[in-house]
Amino acid sequence: MSQPKVSIVIPTYNVEQYLRECLDSVCRQTLKDIEIICVNDGSTDGSLAIINEYAEKDDRIVVLDGPNGGYGKGMNRGMARATGEYVGIVEPDDYVALAMYEDLYAVASENHLDFVKADFYRFTRAENGDMKLAYNHLDKTDTWYNRVFDPSHEPEALRFIMNTWSGIYRRGFLEEHGIRHHETPGASFQDNGFWIQTFVYAKRAMIIDRPYYRNRRDNPNSSVKDTGKVYxxxxxxxxxxxxxxxxxxxxxxxxxxxxxxxxxxxxxxxxxxxxxxxxxxxxxxxxxxxxxxxxxxxxxxxxxxxxxxxxxxxxxxxxxxxxxxxxxxxxxxxxxxxxxxxxxxxxxxxx
Structure with a gap:
């Protein structure tokens, strides 16, 4: 089997309500040469059963099941298992546009990028299905888009909106610098460290002004709504x-x-x-x-x-x-x- 163009890591913990929408959007990508790594981090609901159901129908899905170890540890397990040229991340309560990985891979490979990221939508959905969307620009100055830059020498790039999931990262770049997530308990914003590492070490990067990723903001169990874990x-x-x-x-x-x-x-x-x-x-x-x-x-x-x-x-x-x-x-x-x-x-x- 040839090397996948993109490995997509989906860290999963108790998201049965949203998981099918997420998996449908990833499995139906227009880029077919992908690897889908579902990391079940000790879910106690029906998430693992849903993952296994999809894995039976799609041999591109890799299931990594284990006890709960926290977001950082789960993400690191998934990235260690990845074999693709590039690596992407999809949170299991979000979903993505069907052309996301085909378009991002084309930009990344053509420009020999360490990573490429795109704008995104945040959304909430009412019980009747009505959706409220908010467009998020990574760069609020509108001066960085659609050009190759060297983030390792551009501290101002740290002003971009922080997220790890709206783009893809060259796996060789991540391995060369040992870029991984901090393995603290639970979901404790371990993506912050990963995000900053990618910016301070990457030599060739690009952000593009097209939105592909849909980031949910109506999940009551999301870490952004967690009043605990004060520090x-x-x-x-x-x-x-x-x-x-x-x-x-x-x-x-x-x-x-x-x-x-x-x-x-x-x-x-x-x-x-x-x-x-x-x-x-x-x-x-x-x-x-x-x-x-x-x-x-x-x-x-x-x-x-x-x-x-x-x-x-x-x-x-x-x-x-x-x-x-x-x-x-x-x-x-x-x-x-x-x-x-x-x-x-x-x-x-x-x-």
Whole structure:
């Protein structure tokens, strides 16, 4: 059997409600020369039975079953098993456009890329089937698209929207640099470390302004809706920092944008966790960034004016910073709820 063009890893844990839609979109890809690696991470629902059902009908599917070890460990198992020229990732509650891997592989192979990534949609689906889609541009400046660039010497590329699943990665590149996921328990945002490693090591990359991936945001069990695991993002960024500091040249090149990315993901954490833990979390937040400040690793020019102002509040009064973030969170929730009510009233939903 010839080497597959793309190995697609699907890390699976208790997603029976969404899994068929995901697998249908992957199995029906216009690129037929693919390998589909389903990693069942100790599911206790019917996910494994669904995977096995599909594997009986499609010999491109590889089933890796095992006890629950967490997202990072499951992803690493799948990537270790991959044999394709490139590797892609599909979350089992998402789905993809049918031409995604044919189009991305054509771009990657023609341009000899370490990775290529594309824009994507986030979506929610109502009980009646109505879908709400939101287009997400990887590059909000619209200056990076459709050209080859060297991310290992472009720290500004760390400003792109972070995701690991809207593209494909050359497997030889991942192996050469030992790029894998952090093996912490459960789903603890281990994709952050993987994403940053791909950017600091890749020499040839491209992002394209076409959306292929559909990222679900109505799964109540998603990690982005998990109010627990308060400090898992902190743990992930400690891991990333330790990895980068091992190479002083690499660290000095990326440190300013690393702290910007860390700031953004800490504030994202505050949109997810219960506000009752804000006081303790803000103390930890302050301590991490005060260390960076004292080391001269925070560059005012790298942050937005509001971010920098908020950082000064964090340093001087963590409680006031927490109140400010909580207020913005309430305002955003009120706005979102009002928009949803207006859509429901006017019937302006997407099918």
């Amino acid at each position: 898992c993002m902190n743990v992930e960024y400690d891991y990333i920092e330790d990895m980068l500091r091992k190479d002083p040249e690499l660290w000095n090149r990326f440190k300013y944008l690393f702290w910007v990315k860390r700031y953004g993901n800490y504030t994202f954490t505050m949109s997810r966790i219960d506000p009752s833990v804000y006081p303790a979390y803000c103390e930890r937040f302050r301590d991490d960034f005060a260390r960076a400040r004292d080391l001269g690793e925070l560059d005012e020019a790298a942050f937005s004016a509001r971010q920098w102002s908020d950082l000064q509040t964090l340093f001087s009064n963590p409680s006031a910073f927490g109140r400010k973030v909580r207020h913005r969170r309430k305002v955003k929730e009120l706005y979102r709820n009002s928009v949803d009510r207006a859509r429901k009233f006017t019937g302006r939903t997407l099918r």
